[in-house]
Amino acid sequence: MSGMSTVCRGSRARRAERGATVGALLAAVVTGALLAGCTMTGTGDDGRGQGNGRRDDRTSAPPAGSVLAVKIDNVSAARPQTGLDAADIVYAEQVEGGLSRLMAVYATKFPEAVGPVRSARESDLELLRQFDEPTLAFSGAQGKLLPLIDRAPLHAETPEDTDGAYFRGDEKPVPHNLYLRPDDLIDSPPGPDALTTGFRFGPAPSGGTPEDSRTVRYPAARFTFTWSGDRERWLVSMDGTPTITTDDVRVAPATVIVQRVTVRASRFHDYLGNNTPYTETVGSGRAEVLRDGKVFDAKWERKSATDGTTFTTTDGEPMNFAKGQVWVVYTGAR
Numbered sequence: 001m002s003g004m005s006t007v008c009r010g011s012r013a014r015r016a017e018r019g020a021t022v023g024a025l026l027a028a029v030v031t032g033a034l035l036a037g038c039t040m041t042g043t044g045d046d047g048r049g050q051g052n053g054r055r056d057d058r059t060s061a062p063p064a065g066s067v068l069a070v071k072i073d074n075v076s077a078a079r080p081q082t083g084l085d086a087a088d089i090v091y092a093e094q095v096e097g098g099l100s101r102l103m104a105v106y107a108t109k110f111p112e113a114v115g116p117v118r119s120a121r122e123s124d125l126e127l128l129r130q131f132d133e134p135t136l137a138f139s140g141a142q143g144k145l146l147p148l149i150d151r152a153p154l155h156a157e158t159p160e161d162t163d164g165a166y167f168r169g170d171e172k173p174v175p176h177n178l179y180l181r182p183d184d185l186i187d188s189p190p191g192p193d194a195l196t197t198g199f200r201f202g203p204a205p206s207g208g209t210p211e212d213s214r215t216v217r218y219p220a221a222r223f224t225f226t227w228s229g230d231r232e233r234w235l236v237s238m239d240g241t242p243t244i245t246t247d248d249v250r251v252a253p254a255t256v257i258v259q260r261v262t263v264r265a266s267r268f269h270d271y272l273g274n275n276t277p278y279t280e281t282v283g284s285g286r287a288e289v290l291r292d293g294k295v296f297d298a299k300w301e302r303k304s305a306t307d308g309t310t311f312t313t314t315d316g317e318p319m320n321f322a323k324g325q326v327w328v329v330y331t332g333a334r
Helices: 004-035 122-128 146-151
Strands: 068-070 090-096 100-106 135-137 156-158 164-167 177-180 213-216 223-230 234-236 254-269 276-281 283-291 296-302 310-313 327-333
Touching: 090 276, 122 146, 122 254, 122 276, 146 276, 213 254, 213 327, 254 296
Parallel strands: 068 135, 090 327, 135 156, 254 327
Antiparallel strands: 068 100, 090 100, 164 177, 213 223, 223 234, 254 276, 254 283, 283 296, 296 310
């Protein structure tokens, strides 16, 4: 843990220094980045940048056993995404304006690239406590949230914290074109044992109701999961459009969890003044688990932030998931 503490202290010092000097240095940084081909770092959802993508005073890297969690942009301008199909788990949450954002978690394999990478939210810190020293890759965050990220037990990695792991693509406009090369951040994926989520995989329980399609709606976004008997997977569509990666792969998880949670107002707002929703992932409630072309009513429980989330059937038996990618879509309790 000492290595992680060193990284966090360095981040705090760098951010304090940037706050005092960014106005004077921004023009020079932009010019230097353009000449050198360096990646500019997004500080939040407005797409404005600071830093040149290098961290020359870096004292340690994320450990080899670290789960990689990447915040992924999910507005229409960010699609198609890259590397989404390779994630072990994809979490979907509501953000400002009723839109959605994704967090992709990688443990068993790393794709060549992941993105577009966007900013972090307060809810992410609670969600990631279930993992041991996770690495959070994100484009930045609003200033009042950064101290909380610095104090969190994780490895916070923005473009300005890394040496060349991020790059800008040329097919989408800023801020929807920031990508991460995972292999340049962590030496190797930690393996499935690092997924300390509480999830169980195995045969489906008895019962269940046949389900061809399920749609989850946010105020300004929606997810649809359509069962494919040929692929034995749930085909993902977002806002009515099939979710296909830049490698022309249809995203198709084996299990989808519609998890009913409390979504409340947080203490933070975006740069337009919209309140940032806070998704509570500690507690208990109802869920629907989609697997094998059926929907199963379930209950979820997460006793503390350091625990994973367990799912049980309505009879109290453990709820097994189908082997493969898992999507967890957080939606308001009803």
